[in-house]
Amino acid sequence: MEKIFVTRASLPPFEEYTKMLERIWDSAWLTNMGIYHEELEKLLNERLESENISLFTNGHLALEMLLEAFELKGEVITTPFSFASTTHAIVRKGLTPVFCDIKEDDYTIDVSKIEPLITKDTSAILAVHVYGNICDIAGLERICKKYGIKLIFDAAHAFYERCTPDLDDGGGRKSVAVYGDASMFSFHATKVFNTIEGGAACCREPGIKEKLDRLKNFGILDKENVVCAGGNAKMNEFQAAMGICNLKHIDEMIFLRKRIVERYIERLEGIKGIILNNYKNNIEYNYAYMPIRIERPAKNNEGISSRDMVYNALAQQGIYARKYFYPCINEYECYKKIYKNPATPAALKISQQIITLPVYPQLDMKIVDKICDIIIKVLD
Numbered sequence: 001m002e003k004i005f006v007t008r009a010s011l012p013p014f015e016e017y018t019k020m021l022e023r024i025w026d027s028a029w030l031t032n033m034g035i036y037h038e039e040l041e042k043l044l045n046e047r048l049e050s051e052n053i054s055l056f057t058n059g060h061l062a063l064e065m066l067l068e069a070f071e072l073k074g075e076v077i078t079t080p081f082s083f084a085s086t087t088h089a090i091v092r093k094g095l096t097p098v099f100c101d102i103k104e105d106d107y108t109i110d111v112s113k114i115e116p117l118i119t120k121d122t123s124a125i126l127a128v129h130v131y132g133n134i135c136d137i138a139g140l141e142r143i144c145k146k147y148g149i150k151l152i153f154d155a156a157h158a159f160y161e162r163c164t165p166d167l168d169d170g171g172g173r174k175s176v177a178v179y180g181d182a183s184m185f186s187f188h189a190t191k192v193f194n195t196i197e198g199g200a201a202c203c204r205e206p207g208i209k210e211k212l213d214r215l216k217n218f219g220i221l222d223k224e225n226v227v228c229a230g231g232n233a234k235m236n237e238f239q240a241a242m243g244i245c246n247l248k249h250i251d252e253m254i255f256l257r258k259r260i261v262e263r264y265i266e267r268l269e270g271i272k273g274i275i276l277n278n279y280k281n282n283i284e285y286n287y288a289y290m291p292i293r294i295e296r297p298a299k300n301n302e303g304i305s306s307r308d309m310v311y312n313a314l315a316q317q318g319i320y321a322r323k324y325f326y327p328c329i330n331e332y333e334c335y336k337k338i339y340k341n342p343a344t345p346a347a348l349k350i351s352q353q354i355i356t357l358p359v360y361p362q363l364d365m366k367i368v369d370k371i372c373d374i375i376i377k378v379l380d
């Protein structure tokens, strides 16, 4: 039985990549801001409408170094409905995460719940565009301006998306990378756009990019000057070459993903017990994920939730959906006793209902139909 996973890395035609390797062999320049690194930075600045992008060896280190570059202190407000990386970055930088609940509508931070969490120690909001669902940017910008705190987006899921800052889609959509003080993108193998491993930070101020460029390279300013205790998080030439190749195919990849997502919607819309992702008019999506919520109470008496029944039924057929994001980060063993924040009931509930279904450009429509048949049968 062919195993189907939730995602599958997008690769360019083999020859396109190997052709680029010749130049690496000729120059023997493998890393440290080589020619492909510079080219990819330029290309991404154009595509993301950003003037200040800095490439990284992965998204997580981009996020950690962003928090460092802003010299944040004290508390950072974030959501528990995300990948471990978001909160880990805050904690690993010696900051305290303060968990705010999410909206049931699109699983992003609930702006109406932020202000009571702000204290004299709050230095930033780290909001997540989870599944590519864009946060209420206008609402977040208003709060950050009022309290003089930074607004940073974990945009790991939102590469290449465009939107307006609020629901008003009166035209004028811009790249998500231009909003807030900075955004982090992940180019991990499983993402819409990959550089094998990789990531980037886009920032409003050129000074922050300069700091990031130092931080990711041991704090080195030039041959004789080291200006801060940086680490090592540089993107190498093989990663950058993969990025340049993959970027040529990004529009086609997103188009193919969209077809898959549309088929899921067509098949699952209106099925009792299923809540589909809420796609909004002001956002151009990248269709990175296919999250659905299974809302029905448990069908059997063994305490297995309907979500887990769907998950198990798919696994029995060799289809490995994921319970992204379960458990919530504030339920993790390493955090639940330390950070006693107000409860986050919406995040908790959604994490118990959510399941993300396989989506990748090459996914066969027959498999999509099979997945839908299995889900519908379980819920029948």
Ligand SMILES: Cc1ncc(COP(=O)(O)O)c(C=O)c1O
Pocket: 058, 059, 060, 061, 082, 083, 085, 086, 128, 154, 156, 157, 185, 186, 187, 188, 198, 199
């Ligand atoms: C929401 C979120 N934030 C951060 C990351 C970290 O990115 P990376 O895997 O590139 O380090 C991920 C990665 O998968 C993610 O899903």
